[in-house]
Amino acid sequence: MHADGPALTERQQEILRYIYEFGQEWGFPPSIREIGAAVGTPHPSVISHNLRRLEEAGLIEREPRRSRGIRLTEAGLAFLSASTTGMIPPEGLVSIPLLGEIVAGEPIPVPSSDFSLMGAEETVELARSIFRDTSDLYALRVRGNSMIDALIHDGDIVIMRHTRRVENGEMAAVWLRDREETTLKRVYWEGKRVRLQPANPSMKPIYIDDPSQVEIQGKVVMVIRRLH
Amino acid sequence: MHADGPALTERQQEILRYIYEFGQEWGFPPSIREIGAAVGTPHPSVISHNLRRLEEAGLIEREPRRSRGIRLTEAGLAFLSASTTGMIPPEGLVSIPLLGEIVAGEPIPVPSSDFSLMGAEETVELARSIFRDTSDLYALRVRGNSMIDALIHDGDIVIMRHTRRVENGEMAAVWLRDREETTLKRVYWEGKRVRLQPANPSMKPIYIDDPSQVEIQGKVVMVIRRLH
DNA sequence: TATTATAGCGAACATTCGTTCTATGTCAAA
DNA sequence: TTTGACATAGAACGAATGTTCGCTATAATA
Numbered sequence A, B: 001m002h003a004d005g006p007a008l009t010e011r012q013q014e015i016l017r018y019i020y021e022f023g024q025e026w027g028f029p030p031s032i033r034e035i036g037a038a039v040g041t042p043h044p045s046v047i048s049h050n051l052r053r054l055e056e057a058g059l060i061e062r063e064p065r066r067s068r069g070i071r072l073t074e075a076g077l078a079f080l081s082a083s084t085t086g087m088i089p090p091e092g093l094v095s096i097p098l099l100g101e102i103v104a105g106e107p108i109p110v111p112s113s114d115f116s117l118m119g120a121e122e123t124v125e126l127a128r129s130i131f132r133d134t135s136d137l138y139a140l141r142v143r144g145n146s147m148i149d150a151l152i153h154d155g156d157i158v159i160m161r162h163t164r165r166v167e168n169g170e171m172a173a174v175w176l177r178d179r180e181e182t183t184l185k186r187v188y189w190e191g192k193r194v195r196l197q198p199a200n201p202s203m204k205p206i207y208i209d210d211p212s213q214v215e216i217q218g219k220v221v222m223v224i225r226r227l228h
Numbered sequence C: 001t002a003t004t005a006t007a008g009c010g011a012a013c014a015t016t017c018g019t020t021c022t023a024t025g026t027c028a029a030a
Numbered sequence D: 001t002t003t004g005a006c007a008t009a010g011a012a013c014g015a016a017t018g019t020t021c022g023c024t025a026t027a028a029t030a
Helices: A010-026 A032-038 A044-056 A074-082 B010-026 B032-039 B044-056 B074-082
Strands: A060-062 A070-072 A093-102 A122-127 A137-142 A157-161 A170-176 A181-190 A193-197 A206-208 A214-226 B060-062 B070-072 B093-102 B122-127 B137-142 B157-161 B170-176 B181-190 B193-197 B206-208 B214-226
Touching (some): A010 A032, A010 A044, A010 A070, A010 A074, A093 A157, A122 A157, A181 A214, B010 B032, B010 B044, B032 B044, B070 B074, B181 B214
Parallel strands (some): B093 B137
Antiparallel strands (some): A060 A070, A122 B122, A170 A181, A181 A193, A193 A206, A214 B214, B060 B070, B093 B122, B137 B157, B157 B214, B170 B181, B170 B214, B181 B193
């Protein structure tokens, strides 16, 4: 959702963290002057200025002219959890690491054998109840409209389950060695050849005669598209 | 677990509920005057008095002399959930009522002015952090492939925000009176005509010369596709 | 009836709070 | 060096906000 953006000042990180901690402790956000006192600078304008930076970075949202009108965004929370040993998500939620982008023509950044939130700049929060097992899930952001035949749009987020094998008919992220291309298709093992079927039923399948050219990168378990 | 205690006034219950809802929507508690405006009594002292009652009843906690220094207690949340038909979902989650199906050629089952979980056989659970305001959200399951030009598939779930008006470029559920057809398109108001732009960039827009033929049913805020 | 407690109303006050303006210091690029 | 962007700093203004005091109305109780 948001690139790294400009690096945050020490003070800005301190402020961001304080907003979170204050909220946890008191149940409402801090005022500008309270933040100032906490970070050792009792000067509202400095805090106001840094809050504006944080807002530009997409880490917080503000309601102008309303006291304590500060709200941590998802990105803000993700930033904090990334820079912290452990910020446990609320019960019932699961934070799925957003590991990168999926672009046709580039290999998928597949996670190493064990992977956690470490190193993920962003996470996607979902209800844990949706998935039976959340341990091997990761998320990728789709870049470009090359997967429009899979009914997947630029900016969509796909939730993947990390596996090397898929059942017939399951939608998978496939790396085609010869074409050097990544694609999302339904995979059918038909004897010696592989049929890659687009999700869009009006489009024709691709047949790969050499199964070793097909490398399964993971199984698509969910597609999420946000519209503002 | 808790005696009834002194019965709460209508107004006190209203205030309690508003504190909860305001917090959900804005991320911070309301000020006394904001509560006053919401319950139709713009007099701070009245609210202040009732807040004292609520505090004595153990339903809220307050921080004296601090703006928006109000916090719902466990008992307060329990009181709200007890006086509500639905059950309050776990913290961090929001249950969005799945109100029905969206089928081209049939009108959308639009919720009445006030709607809650009542009557919804199913709900969709999502992380509350995804949405700023969850009070007017509902979900529909897409039936058929008639909306494939919006990159929406049979079985997809669309999360809608109930509104009659959309900004230029927003994706909306539109009921076309003359065609008797429901469709999901990006809406552009271009002078006297309306342009309905499919999400699939390779498809051409539809132009409606009579805006009164276009009836906005809601705004699409999210599309979710689950794959088994 | 008189008493008491509670809810509601209005005005005023002191503090808190967000914002704006100006000024200073720092650092990197031109 | 100069320039510009940025973080910091101080002061002041105006609006928002919590609180208090006085008052009225209603209902329950002695």
